[in-house]
Amino acid sequence: MIHRIWNGIRIGTRTVRQLLSTRINRILAWLAGVELGRGSLFYGRTTFFRSSSGGIRIGHSCTFKSAARSNFIGVNRPCMFTAHGTGQIRVGDRCGFSGTVIGAFSLVELGDRVRCGANTLITDGDWHGSDSRSGDPRPVKIGNDVWLGVNVTVLKGVTIGDGTVIGAGSVVTKDIPANCVAAGNPCRVIAQRGGASEQSGAASGATSGVELGANSSSDGEKTDASTP
Numbered sequence: 001m002i003h004r005i006w007n008g009i010r011i012g013t014r015t016v017r018q019l020l021s022t023r024i025n026r027i028l029a030w031l032a033g034v035e036l037g038r039g040s041l042f043y044g045r046t047t048f049f050r051s052s053s054g055g056i057r058i059g060h061s062c063t064f065k066s067a068a069r070s071n072f073i074g075v076n077r078p079c080m081f082t083a084h085g086t087g088q089i090r091v092g093d094r095c096g097f098s099g100t101v102i103g104a105f106s107l108v109e110l111g112d113r114v115r116c117g118a119n120t121l122i123t124d125g126d127w128h129g130s131d132s133r134s135g136d137p138r139p140v141k142i143g144n145d146v147w148l149g150v151n152v153t154v155l156k157g158v159t160i161g162d163g164t165v166i167g168a169g170s171v172v173t174k175d176i177p178a179n180c181v182a183a184g185n186p187c188r189v190i191a192q193r194g195g196a197s198e199q200s201g202a203a204s205g206a207t208s209g210v211e212l213g214a215n216s217s218s219d220g221e222k223t224d225a226s227t228p
């Protein structure tokens, strides 16, 4: 009984925090000149930075988890989306992010329903342009229904095909084809997957009951304890 009341209080306060966060983040995104689609949800404060020539475009119904406890798998930092120089960030619909950093100096493009696991980094550049050891930025493209595991890094020039899963902790330095499982450092294909029918259907980081396990089922079916 006490447990149920306590859970109810937690869900209530979480919902209020999430509503407030969403309002504030939408205003901050608008001030930063970000094109933000309808229905996105925010937990904690996401950083958006866009230089005057850069651009950030986010589709509909994306979820941004930036608060440390917004995802049980552990979020070490807020989501930060930054477009430098003429860099462009383009994100499709229904993508989920947990402590994800995206830094664009040329183009970082994500399709629809991309799940970005906790503390993922996606960047098309080396970040120290004034250092002669840095290479030129090269566009990154991540297809529809891609799932990046926790702590994945995607580096410049990489394309990841639709439906592919990238294993936890991988460093992706080269293109990875569609519909496979790839992992490691450097990331390599370790298995092929079936087509779209095998895919789970959503980076619905949009699930809101994650912290409290509210989306778990009692019927023993597979559930998401973590929705990036």
Ligand SMILES: CC(C)(COP(=O)(O)OP(=O)(O)OC[C@H]1O[C@@H](n2cnc3c(N)ncnc32)[C@H](O)[C@@H]1OP(=O)(O)O)[C@@H](O)C(=O)NCCC(=O)NCCS
Pocket: 073, 098, 116, 117, 118, 148, 149, 150, 151, 165, 166, 167, 168, 169, 170, 181, 182, 183, 184, 185, 190, 226, 227, 228
């Ligand atoms: C990639 C993944 C989905 C593969 O799971 P799986 O299909 O059950 O694969 P298995 O555990 O059977 O591993 C298959 C092989 O890949 C290797 N492998 C799996 N994940 C790996 C990883 N992250 N890095 C390196 N190698 C990995 C295994 O060692 C194994 O190698 P072997 O064939 O030589 O023994 C899973 O390992 C993974 O990384 N999940 C991500 C979880 C996550 O980050 N969730 C995010 C929530 S925010």
